[in-house]
Amino acid sequence: MLIYLVYIIFWIKNFNVEQSKAVENISVDLHQTFPIIRDPNGCFGVVATVNDQYTDTLLFDTQASTSLAKQETLDRYEAEYWKRKPMPTFNFYKQAYFSKLYKVNDITLGDGKLEGVIFTSVPKDNGMYNALYRPVLGRAIMENIGWKFDMDNH
Known part of the structure; x- marks a missing residue:
């Protein structure tokens, strides 16, 4: 059990490093203005x-730890299978399953x-x-980018 727990900790650390890499090529000086949709x-x-x-x-969702998409959307994006989560996730029906993760270029x-x-x-x-x-x-992804929202000027 302890080995499994250590494995999960390292897996999560690796996942977070991978997601940090997704924004590495963006210059810290990049200032972007584009419309946010509601x-x-x-x-x-x-x-x-x-x-x-x-x-x-x-859509933006700070409650979702990972980015989410329906499987057919990922197929349309031509996303590549990356890994599966080592810890079970529970759906709306309290059924345990291991999520599959896909990476887009x-x-x-x-x-x-x-x-x-x-x-x-x-x-x-999945009920979701x-x-x-x-x-x-x-x-x-969202925590690795500096976001500023201006709701007054739209």
């Missing part, structure tokens, strides 16, 4: 280009390009599938 459900997001060919709206936000963003696949048998109507940028 959808009819009240969620905030941004229009992005995934793998230089798929334009999509990605790049996500372009204005003039900035995130490289190697990892998404958790949300399969059809119907609630996830757009791909989500999670906390692992």
